[in-house]
Amino acid sequence: MKSTRRGFLRGTVVGATALSTTSCSESLHTEKSTAPQGPPAGEDRVRVDTAVNGQDTTLEVGPDDSALHAVREQLDLTGCKHGCGHGACGACTMQLDGTPVATCLLPATSLHGRKVTTVEGIATGGTLASVQRAFMAEDGLQCGYCTPGFIVESEAFVRRWRAEHGAKEPDRETVAEALSGHLCRCAAYEGIYRAVQGACAGRFDHGPAKAERHDAREKVTGAAKYTVDVKLPGMLHARALHSPHGHAAIKSIDWTAALAIPGVRGIVDLMQGRTSIRHAGQEIVALAAVDETIAAQAVAAVKIEYDVKTPALSIPEARAEGAPAVYPRRKGRKSAPNASEGPLLPEAWDGNVRGPLKFLSKSKGKAVRKLDDARDSGTAVEGTWTTAAQCHTTLEPHAAVAHWPTEDSLVVHLSTQAVRACAEDLAERFGLRHDAVTVLSNYIGAGFGGKGKLESEAIIATELARVCGAPVRYVLERREELMIGGYRPGTQLDLAAAVDDDGELAVVAKSYSNSGVAVGHTVTPLWRMLYPGAPKRLEDIDVVTHTPPGKPFRGPGGPQAYWALEQAVDELAHARGEDPLAMRHRWDPNPARQPLYKWAEGIDAWRNRAKPGADKGRFRRGVGLAFGTWFVFCSPKTRVQVETGPDGIVVSTACQDIGNGTRTVLANAVAEQLGVAASDVTVKVGDSRFVPGPTSAGSRTVSSLVPACVVACDALKEELFDDAKDRLSLRGAVATTRGVEHEGGIVPWSKLAETSPPLSVVGRRPKDKGGYFLPPVGGVAFEKYTSASMQIVEIEVDTRLGKTRAVQTWGGFGVGKLVSPQLARSQAAGGILQAISYTLYEERRLAPGRGYLLTAGLEDYRLMGMGDVPQMHIHFHEEGYENIPQRSAGLGEIVTLAPPAAIGNAMFNAVGWRPKDLPLRPDHVLKGIRG
Amino acid sequence: MIVFPTTLEEAQASKGTIRAGGTELAERRRLPGLGGDLVDLRDTAGLDELRFAADGTLRIGAGHRIANVGSNAEIRAVYPGFAEAVGGLATPQIRAVATMAGNLLQRTRCWYFRAPETGDRCFKRGGNMCSARAGDHLYHACFDLGSCVSVHPSSIGMAMLAYDGLVDVAPGGLRSVSDLLGDGTNASADNALKPGELVTALVLPPPQAGEHSAYFRAISRARSEWPLVEVLVRLVVVDGVIRDAAIAMGGVAPVPLRASVSEAKLLGKAPDAAAFAAAAQAATVGSAPLPMTGYKLELVVGSVLEALERAAERDPVVLPAPVNKLPRTSQETR
Structure with missing residues (x-):
């Protein structure tokens, strides 16, 4: 293999495992083509x-x-x-x-x-x-x-x-x-x-x-314009060679033939002398060429010899005696990617098993004793629930266009939820000053958590752009996106629950997460947060497998946690002959959920639901209810800049709009504060050079940005007031919400903004009253609240063909003040529907014994379509959260946690069978209802 | 190399892969080793007729767009089951450009066949094994006919089988759709067309007087999904007795199948729940499910029952007077 050692990269790049460490510095093998660079040989x-x-x-x-x-x-x-x-x-x-x-x-x-x-x-x-x-x-x-x-x-x-x-x-x-x-x-x-x-x-x-x-x-x-639409002069197109094998060692790589193809400009070896292939789809080499066709041909011309080994693909396979180890050596374990949004805690490993993480338990001994008692009396409810891997599969795939305007400055157009964090990480990795790296993400074809960190597409495009001396575009194909673009980890949930003679709950539960080669996915926080007074023995266990790394996905751990817990609670209520809502109410101290009980009790379909299995027809209707609880986060370092000048009122921050409505909430906040039309406010986001904004993840965009924006507007009003007093010689001037009142009348803020000299102010997100639950970790603070949902779903099961459809849903949410009610409703509806899609249709399937992707397109990886949408009723309770400035708790995630369990409970109500495994494919349902 | 022949003769004489709508081929040609020269029928005349003959036989040009057939009022009136099958496949944006013969001749959607990782081992790509058989075959055959366990992708082929449909092949003339698609035992091919042979038209014999027909597709979502199982039923009921029945099934085997035992069970019976239930049960005769496709037998029974019930509820077809209509050409005449 001919190669030159060129290019310097901090961190490691091994496919998607690239991004797990930042401590070591290693160089990449790269090679620039020396072949003649005329136009490609003439195809017709x-x-x-x-x-x-x-x-x-x-x-x-x-x-x-x-x-x-x-x-x-x-x-x-x-x-x-x-x-x-x-x-x-x-x-x-x-x-x-x-x-x-x-x-x-x-x-x-x-x-x-x-x-x-x-x-x-x-x-x-x-x-x-x-x-x-x-x-x-x-x-x-x-x-x-x-x-x-x-x-x-x-x-x-x-x-x-x-x-x-x-x-x-x-x-x-x-x-x-x-x-x-x-x-x-x-x-x-x-x-x-x-x-x-x-x-x-x-x-x-x-x-x-x-x-x-x-x-x-x-x-x-x-x-x-999205990242995939960016076109720069002289731009090259990158493709990567992905491992077809789930578990292998690379014996040799020879890219001579690929580099000799006219039009191929450069290549980078992503293995860095390593040889381990730990999952199919792992990026091995990447190259850039003048067009996509040539790049694809060149990838096919790279010769790799593999020593193919047996992979462990599932939780049972990876836990089996003698299972092939994903990380046979201690050193490799340190490079395991982090599937969570928080820091990884040190945990013990045993083969492919990492953990358990137990610290979220409460009164463990008591929980175990109560469960033992309940088992003795036959009142315990226990079972094993499983969930499938759910791919983010955003319609805009992971995409980057990188170019180096000078040797020591870098611009990357990136489809990301985190322009600022990615710019900082790129600067670290490429040894550049922070202000020399710009990440741009004007429009983003959604994220759902799968684009929250710096990932290989940015590094590959950047590295190839440097090697080739030209802008490089790297966009994943759908097959690749479904494979390495990220997924909600599959889980196995062993859960036992009981209610004692005093009517109190106790839970003993273990979650096994399959995040592929990644670790750190947790379910126990969600189990702990709902019914927090109950004694619980909780364990989170990672089981690593030879599959791509899982990533945070909208409400990480939540849909899985409640799929098991909220079905067990429903079953307990049935066993006790107790009203499931009243029973939950007894255990539920969350102030955000209290007003929702009355709302739920007012829903006819819930109040008048039939007894489980009462419907004996072919099409059986059932109604189920489940709760969800989520964190309330903010990014305390958030800044928002507001300017007035020749461009009117401009609000900017290094945040991004991933479809969640960042632009809208900023415009609305400014409009409300300054008394202007939201449409007259110019919003600038999606540029890492703006004042620091939050990553669009963890339901924290609104809770971070709006308070900072209000502070900025207040500062601007002060400046405008001072300016107006002097410039307009106003007598008896007083600042009010509407503008500056004076003896001669009132000058609205908007008018002052138009006439004042250009002004620029920056607002910082003020602290919550009474501080945070925990000191901020990694720029994120846990606020002293949890948000709350109640989800009711009515389903219809065709017992002849095993088909389940959602007929109607009611979602109730206590998330504080809505900055844009219409967009809040859209986001809630989207989160509920995505969860229904997860429950009924979505499932990533890998080739058994091999590990490559079978559900490699959107024909086989099934997403909900127009015809699958139920009638939707969405209710917000907007009170509460008094200690959070502007009282907005965020809702991107809370909306998506409870629907799976609600559907599980609705299935029991409809047919008398309680589903344990997701998704509810027709074959599962047929098997379930036939017993 | 690509050519755009203007005549059938020229098309037959050209070497390369035939392309009509191109919607399936585009995807397939991205797979390693499946490229090569193209013979594009874009400019080829004589492939877009749509005509009822004097005896009621329907002739649909091979290049006719699927959407125009599914929405054609006369076809819907006379072949309601066929129109439903044609009008419900793929998506509207595919049906608008994909052709009738292209649908018949498309290759399997088996996810192993389509996998770049190991697809070249597959029988249908010149290899010598079926990865699906020992692998993940959740959506594969429940009638195991031999080596390959994929299911045939053509809903139109399934529908034509129920109508004893024919294809016109140049050269060679008419042959039955079952001859075209084979019996499913040849694992290496999705059809029996030889190089140089070209399907020029699909031919449906006239329906029988008083027949009822219906199509049903079992899927997990509401629309736009490859069938788990699909069924087309035709029933001729005279004086309250079933005189003739045809049932075709797709999504169950490497080729569409006729449920001949079910058909036989219906003859002479009243079209009632008992007869339908017995016929539906009999549709699985000869099945041999794979470890993961046992559930499809229940879907076969359910889908046959569903189609029978829907057909029976429907008004019988009223045949148009047998006049020799003028040849009709689609407005889409590319």
């Missing part, structure tokens, strides 16, 4: 005469180029997106002679003589189509990545519907059928229904485009 090009958005145009395309690729690359129309590459998600949809088609599978040659309309062509002459206004008004979007596809499809549907039916509203089934080729991972389906039905009914034919979501217009027009 086909001339295609087409008309795109009304403009005649000629494309030169390759025989296998997709229409999507040709339009995006040659015409720079990047609105329509590459989502899954299999025609399953619909993000790539364009109209061909007015009919929506999946362009990721459509040969570019077939555009010849046809009329193409992309999302950029939906608005005519600068006027938005009614369907675009409808999506904006009804908030039929979150991250916006799938939105162009939905808009293009919906515009055609609305046009057809209006032609056939006039301005009549179609029913949900009709809309579901029309949009059945689209997936929204944020699950903005509720708003999409309202938008499409409304546009059909003519409710958006006229009037200005209005939206609560601050960046909605950019998203419905295709103007929003």
